Structure formats: structure tokens, C-alpha cells
Amino acid sequence: MKKMLLTGSAVGIALAMMTAPVFADEDADLLINGEIEITVRTDAPPHMENVDTIYSGWVFRSTETQALEMDDFENPGMIFVDDAIEAWETVEGTEGKSCADCHGDPDGMAGVRATYPKWNEDAEEVRTIAMQVNGCRTEQMGAEAWKYDGGDMLNMEALLASVSRGIPVNVAIDGPAQSMWEKGKEIYYTRFGQLDLSCANCHEDNYGNYIRADHLSQGQINAFPTYRLKNAQLNGVQSRFKGCIRDTRGETFAVGSEEFIALELYVASRGNGLSVEGPSVRN
Numbered sequence: 081m082k083k084m085l086l087t088g089s090a091v092g093i094a095l096a097m098m099t100a101p102v103f104a105d106e107d108a109d110l111l112i113n114g115e116i117e118i119t120v121r122t123d124a125p126p127h128m129e130n131v132d133t134i135y136s137g138w139v140f141r142s143t144e145t146q147a148l149e150m151d152d153f154e155n156p157g158m159i160f161v162d163d164a165i166e167a168w169e170t171v172e173g174t175e176g177k178s179c180a181d182c183h184g185d186p187d188g189m190a191g192v193r194a195t196y197p198k199w200n201e202d203a204e205e206v207r208t209i210a211m212q213v214n215g216c217r218t219e220q221m222g223a224e225a226w227k228y229d230g231g232d233m234l235n236m237e238a239l240l241a242s243v244s245r246g247i248p249v250n251v252a253i254d255g256p257a258q259s260m261w262e263k264g265k266e267i268y269y270t271r272f273g274q275l276d277l278s279c280a281n282c283h284e285d286n287y288g289n290y291i292r293a294d295h296l297s298q299g300q301i302n303a304f305p306t307y308r309l310k311n312a313q314l315n316g317v318q319s320r321f322k323g324c325i326r327d328t329r330g331e332t333f334a335v336g337s338e339e340f341i342a343l344e345l346y347v348a349s350r351g352n353g354l355s356v357e358g359p360s361v362r363n
């Protein structure tokens with residue numbers, strides 16, 4: 081995967097990108113626990129105009145970071161999955177119910193993660209998986225909503241992702257979800273901040289290049305939540321979006337805002353065909 085640096089572009093000037101020596105094995109394959117095959121590269125979905133092949137962010141990480149995700153005993157994110165299994169079985173709220181009372185074993189959720197964000201007919205809205213979990217908590221259990229991208233929610237998202245690992249992301253972008261998808265696409269190509277950079281400037285035009293010491297990926301979200309070595313905790317999709325916009329020195333949207341829900345739907349759809357991979361490990 082060799083790409084030309086766009087010399088003279090805003091990115092080149094503002095951030096002094098360089099093609100650094102290869103620290104990552106971009107051709108590596110990901111097999112978790114010797115049995116779960118993860119698709120980390122595949123043909124881009126038809127709606128993507130400027131990219132032929134999509135890659136999981138795992139491909140761009142160092143060999144050491146890559147290795148942490150190949151075995152659940154090495155993956156620090158898996159501890160949070162255990163916490164969520166406990167929460168899954170815990171009765172909470174006025175209805176005296178646990179997730180398990182209605183949904184059985186967490187394995188019964190296999191495949192669900194791959195389809196989110198998704199249109200919810202009753203609520204008449206596009207829901208991220210966090211919104212759906214909170215929908216169940218408030219409407220089905222009579223319990224308090226969990227904080228968006230807070231610890232309890234990210235643990236549960238890690239559990240829901242873990243039982244879908246290896247299943248291809250398959251987010252619907254037509255029908256009632258289409259207008260949100262278009263809104264998300266518009267945001268993806270909007271330039272933000274003093275650096276005047278869009279998501280696409282970094283993650284579409286420059287993936288594979290280095291931004292200071294960081295090897296730029298396509299900014300895919302198939303592998304969320306991610307355990308970051310940098311902050312030693314699980315990180316949610318929209319908090320990551322927020323961090324990226326902040327890096328452009330721009331005003332960002334709130335986690336849970338309509339803008340970020342739309343952006344999450346759009347970015348998820350750019351990963352249609354990659355495997356669900358969370359909880360993943362990133363730097």
C-alpha cells in the first residue's frame with residue numbers, strides 16, 4: 081500500500097507529514113485466539129467513490145500492538161467484557177429485570193453489532209447501539225440511562241461487539257436511514273478548525289502516511305470500542321470523532337448529538353464488509 085503524499089495540500093503544510101519507515105506489517109492477517117477470522121482488508125462498498133480497498137485500523141498499528149489483539153488473554157479490552165457480562169445479568173430498575181431476562185445469553189446478540197447504527201421503527205430514529213441499550217434501560221427496565229460513551233456503556237458495547245467478532249459490518253444506508261446517512265457524509269467532507277481539514281483529508285487522502293509519529297488509518301469504526309494504550313481505557317466512537325476534530329483545532333459536536341449520530345452511520349457504512357473487531361487495541 082504505497083501512496084503519494086499530496087504535496088502542497090493543507091495537510092502537508094499544516095502537519096508536515098512524512099513517509100516514515102514501515103513499523104507496521106500492513107500485509108498481516110488477523111486471527112483471534114487462533115479461531116476467529118477477522119477481515120481486515122476488502123473491496124470498498126459501492127457507495128465509496130475515492131477508495132478501492134478498505135482496511136481496518138489494526139493493519140496500520142505496530143507489530144506489537146497488532147499482537148495484543150490476537151489473543152483474548154493479551155487484549156486488555158477483554159477485562160471490560162467480563163464486567164459487562166456481570167451487568168448483563170444484574171437486575172436493575174422499576175421493572176425488576178436484567179438484560180438476560182429478556183435476551184438470554186449474550187451470544188444471542190451475535191450479529192447485532194454489525195447492523196448498527198440502524199433505523200428503529202418504533203422510535204422513528206436512527207439509533208446507535210448505545211442509544212438502543214439506553215432505550216432498553218429506560219423503556220424496558222425502568223432504569224437510568226447510562227452516560228453516552230461512559231464506562232458502563234462502553235463495557236456493554238465491548239460485550240456486544242465481542243460476540244459479533246468476525247461478522248461483516250452491514251449497515252443499511254437506504255430507506256429511512258438515507259437522510260441521516262447523507263448528513264453524515266456531508267460532515268465527513270466538511271473542513272474543520274484552524275487547520276481547515278476534513279475527515280477525508282486525513283483518512284481518505286492520506287491513510288498509510290505518517291502524521292508525526294502516527295501511522296494514519298482510514299479512520300474505520302468496525303473495531304470499536306477500542307482499548308487505547310495511550311489512556312488505558314475503552315474509547316467510544318464518538319469520543320474518537322471529538323478528539324479528531326479537536327486535533328484540527330476546531331469546535332466539535334457533542335457526543336450523542338444528531339451530527340455525530342449521522343457521522344457514525346456514515347463512517348460505519350464506509351466499513352461495510354470489514355469484520356466487527358471490538359474490543360480492539362490501538363495506541
Ligand code: HEC
Nearest residue numbers: 177178179181182183192200212213215216217220221236
Ligand atoms: C423487558 C425486556 C428487555 C430488557 C430487560 C432489555 N431489553 Fe433489549 N430489547 C428488548 C426488545 C423488545 C427489543 C427490540 C425492540 C426494540 O427495538 O426496542 C430489544 C432490543 C435490543 C437490542 C437491539 C437488537 C437488534 O436486533 O437490533 C440490543 C442491543 C439490546 N436490546 C440490548 C439490551 C441490553 C444491553 C439490555 C440490558 C441493559 C437490554 N437490552 C434489556 C427488550 C428488552
Ligand code: HEC
Nearest residue numbers: 137277278279282291294295296297299300320321324362
Ligand atoms: C489531522 C488529521 C485527522 C483528521 C482531520 C481526522 N483524523 Fe481521525 N485520526 C487521526 C489520527 C492521527 C488517528 C490515529 C491513527 C489512526 O488510527 O489513523 C486517527 C484515528 C481515527 C479513528 C480511529 C481508528 C481506529 O481504527 O482506531 C477514527 C474512527 C477516526 N480517526 C475518525 C475520524 C473522523 C470521523 C474524522 C472527521 C470528523 C477524523 N477522524 C478526522 C487523524 C485525523
